Amino acid sequence: MSATESVITTQKRSxxxxxxxxxxxxxxxxxxxxxxxxxxFTFSALLITYGLIRYSYPGYEGNPADFVFAPDKWWPIPEKVFEAVPFLHGVSAPLVFVGIMTFILIMSSVTMVLAVEAGHRMDxxxxxxxxxxxxxxxxxxxxCQAWEWSHFIHGTHEGPMVAEGTTFFGANLLQNQYGPPPFADLFFFITGFHGTHVLSGVILNIIIFYNVVVGLYDKRGHYEMVEKVGLYWHFVDLVWVFVFTFYYLI
Amino acid sequence: MTMASEESKTIQVTPPDKAKIRKIWMTALFLGVVTAVEFVIAFTMGASAFRTSLFVGLTLVKAFYIVSEFMHLKYEMKVLIWSILIPTIFIVWLLLALLIEGEAIFMVKF
Structure with a gap:
């Protein structure tokens, strides 16, 4: 009996x-x-595809102040496209609204870390x-994203028109007033895919919130589910940081 | 109901660690400042390869802080850190491959 025990303990187990x-x-x-x-990997593939298609079109080379939308000539400058803010109709405020969205997402990431921290303390x-x-x-x-999409799709009254006498406003999958068709397609695909992630994150957060309220994790003795859903939530924030840079800034 | 309240009595709530909470807010502040710097660059500098690399650099800085502090990866085992980081080499490869490809398509088209 004691002999077999010593054999087991002396064996080096990986x-x-x-x-x-x-x-x-x-x-x-x-x-x-x-x-x-x-x-x-999925998000990188989408963003890198944006890079591929962006570089296969000519960029605008003149003075940014004189920039006009010319879908058949060049890729638009993003800050000329995303310059609207709700309730400020006709005011050009480039990237301000995206800035607000970025701020909201970073803040919700912070509150998530604080929730995880409170979970560690069983509070x-x-x-x-x-x-x-x-x-x-x-x-x-x-x-915010719903407003942004709606604004992007309907176009602006002040927005210039597509060349050759056509007056196409806004964007759909086939054509748009801002630039070559892939510009809008990629906008819908990338921000849409990210938005779907945010939506599922919100749903997961609500489920976990419910579990916290009914005391499930107190019974379980730990709040690890909050940590797991927190990881997912931070990832969604992380992706937005990249989308923000590659879609709106560059 | 009675069982739950009995159990909750036995749960020890630890008071918050001030230093830890401060660090979380400092990280958030830092992320906000970096984003503000990106805005300033977007409005004051003309588009150039230098500006683009500046944006990419700042984005990677933000990504580092989100992953290491918020997602806590910095404090995990070395093996775990590397098993998450090393596979991202494929992303770098795809980026290089497709940007070169994009330029080639541009040459053919225009």
């Missing part, structure tokens, strides 16, 4: 041989990380409060 967590994270958290990695009331702020931030972002 930490990868099972029965323990070599990466010191739980299975669920690890899988969330790898899911996010795969999602990063249910604080988790509830910060989760609720995060959900509100997500909804605010989605509302």
């Amino acid at each position: 930490i990868w041989a099972g029965g323990m967590s070599p990466l010191k994270v739980t299975y669920g958290k690890l899988m969330m990380w790898f899911f996010l990695l795969s999602d990063a 249910r009331a604080a988790v509830e409060k910060w989760m609720l702020w995060t959900v509100l931030g997500g909804i605010a972002f989605l509302s």
Whole structure:
């Protein structure tokens, strides 16, 4: 009996041989990380496709102040496209609205970290409060995006017209007033895919919020689900940082 | 209901660690400042390769802080950090490959 025991303990067991967590994270958290990695590939593919198509069209080379939309000539300067703000009709405020959206998303990321931090301390009331702020931030972002899409689709009254006597306003998948058709297509695809992620993030956050309120994680003894959904939420913020740079700034 | 309230009595709520919370807000402030700098650059500099690389650089700085602080990756095991970071090499490869391809398409078309 004691002989067999000593044999087992002296055998060198690899930490990868099972029965323990070599990466010191739980299975669920690890899988969330790898899911996010795969999602990063998807988003990169979309953004890099934007780069490919952007560079296969000529850019505008004149003075930015004289820029006009010319879909058959050049790719638009993004800050000339995204310059509208709700309730300020006709006022040119380039990138201000996207700036507000970026701020909202960063703030909701902060409230998410604070929720995770409160979860570590088993402070249910604080988790509830910060989760609720995060959900509100997500909804605010989605509302902004809905306005942005609607504005992009309908076009502006002050906007110049498509050349050769046609008066096409706004954008659809086949043509748009701003630039070559892929410009609008990629806008819909990239921001739409990101918006879908935000939407599912909000839904997940609401589910987790509900679980927190009914005390499920107190019963379970830990708030790890808040951490997992937090990882997803930060990733959505991370993607927006890249979309912001590559779609709106460059 | 009674069971839940009995259990919640036994749960120990630790008071918040001031330094930790301060760090979270400082990270957020830093992200905000970097975004503000990006805005200033967008309005004061004309488009150029230098400006583009500046934007990409600042974006990577922001990404680093989001992933390391908010997503807590900096404090995980080394093995985990590398198993997330190394595969992103494929993204770099795709970026280079498709930008070169884009330029080639431009040459053919225009």
